[in-house]
Amino acid sequence: MTSSAPRSSDVSGTLTPSGTTPAAPFTVRHAVIDLMRRFGMTSVFANPGSTELPLFRDFPADFRYVLGLQEAVVVGMADGYAQATGNAAFVNLHSAAGLGNAMGNIFTAFRNRTPLVITAGQQARSILPFDPFLASTQATELPKPYVKWSIEPARAEDVPLAIARAYHVAMQEPRGPVLVSIPVDDWDRPAEPVPARVVSTVTRPEPQVLEQIGAALDASERPALVVGGAVDRAGAWDAVVRLAERHNARVYVAPMSGRCGFPEDHRLFAGFLPAMREKIVDQLAGHDLIFVVGAPAFTYHVEGAGPHVPQGAALCQLIDDPGVAAWTPVGIAAVGNIRLGVTDLLARPAPRTRPLPEPRAPRPRAEPSPRMSVAFALQTLAEVRDAADIVVEEAPSSRPALQAYLPITRSGTFYTMDSGGLGYGMPAAVGVALAKPGTRVIAVIGDGSSMYSIQALYSAVQLDVPITFVILNNSRYAALQEFAPEFGFADTDPVQGTDLPGLDFVSLAAGMGCQGERVSDANRLHEVLRAALRSPKPRLVEVVVA
Secondary structure, eight states, X not given: OOXXXXXXXXXXXXXXXXXXOOOOOOBHHHHHHXXXXXXXXXXXXXXXXXXXXXXXXXXXXXXXXXXOSSHHHHHHHHHHHHHHHSSOEEEEEOTHHHHHHHHHHHHHHHHHTOOEEEEEEEOOGGGGGGOOTTOOTTTTTTTTTSSSOEEOOSSGGGHHHHHHHHHHHHHSXXXXXXXXXXXXXXXXXXXXXXOOOXXXXXXXXXXXXXXXXXXXXXXXXXXEEEEOHHHHHTTOHHHHHHHHHHHTOEEEEOTTOSBOOSOTTSTTEEEEOOSOHHHHHHHHTTOSEEEEESXXXXXXXXXXXXXXSOTTOEEEEEESOHXXXXXXXXXXXXXXXXXXXXXXXXXXXXXXXXXXXXXXXXXXXXXXXXXXXXXXXXXXXXXXXXXXXXXXXXXXXXXHHHHHHSOOOSTTOEEOOSSOOSSOHHHHHHHHHHHSTTOOEEEEEXXXXXXXXXXXXXXXXXXXXXXXXXXXXOSBOHHHHHHGGGGTOOTTOOOTTOBOTTOOHHHHHHHTTOEEEEEOOHHHHHHHHHHHHHOSSOEEEEEEOO
């Protein structure tokens, strides 16, 4: 009987002839890195934790680790980056505590329809039955309902396929964040490469429904368009402008829209709708057809009553989210990609010519005053910025002034949060700047909002991105004080917990390596802002306002 040469087992479980060097095993980590490279997710937004460390061993030279000092900052940066690139961003968080810290901005990413592939470290599989330190007891349940999909794969070798599926789910409209929980010992297990695939991410709206909307538009005497953030997300800005011009329709921005969908200096632009039912109806009065494009119809902030649209007006909607279409209270709703839907409407025969509606009344100029107004501050910023500069906003009480005095006129130059949750704006500005190298980003942030994620200043400095952080300091949570009368407060009643005395943002910025300047004199604001906007480095301008 003959015998073969003795064999020994290498770490991947394959047998090699004795005395030879075993081939390096192909592991879960290798398969995931390969997938990330193919999906264009080579920037990893993260805050390090023990159960994630194996992913970063021998970190690839063509990858970039983007450090956030707190998990909300990590997700906010990834959100801005994903929105500005149009591709899903890869986020790596620690187990339950890290994911919990990030939940506010995960909620915002869900409302923003931002594609994020979020991986969270988990304890080793062998000790999970013993409720170990740092384990996430129900990892897939923790982020629900604010992720589109979540999984902790049953086997280590299933992790790469789970991440591939997560990417495709995140990218399919309506886009959004997903979660994959990965036990720490999975990364070095043997795995197979994931085959390349092509998966569609958009759907075309049903032609018969678009035909009904097109016919209603053609028959209308006084149509209005209401545009939302999905217009810009879908790359439909120019198509929507052509549609409005074809019908000579006034164009309004939907309540609480996180992106701009129409040039605010256009002859047909009619302003912004509030998040209150009765006020929406009042503002749209006189129109016989309201066509909502890329937005819910409508987002409300307070309880209201009465009709959702003016008496005698019909409502049509084009939206990429079937869930939103399902709760729209009246009218016709087409579901699918906004750009494809508007393109199909433009392919119809040209309608009859309508007269142009009356233009918007011009806003009076804001004048300097001893205690600078927000309106004057934003008017000055508008005068010194370039139209191509990108504005990231999180100043809720200043939003009406921003809408009046800082017009957005180009696609892809405005971002804010659809959720209303604070802590998004400062890190999102860093993510947008990373996605758009060489482009000036201006973060307009309230003093209260900034304190939710002030650590983003550190990331901006370390990444050396050209951001001007404009902090509007009114020493209070002004939005809450102004909203209090809706809940029965008299004008003179104090609103507990809303005063913010003593914050020094220039000192806070200096502590993280960011140069800053405080301005309270209206006559100096122009020169200070101009100098900050010319700097290739991150700069902070604290503007003391009434």
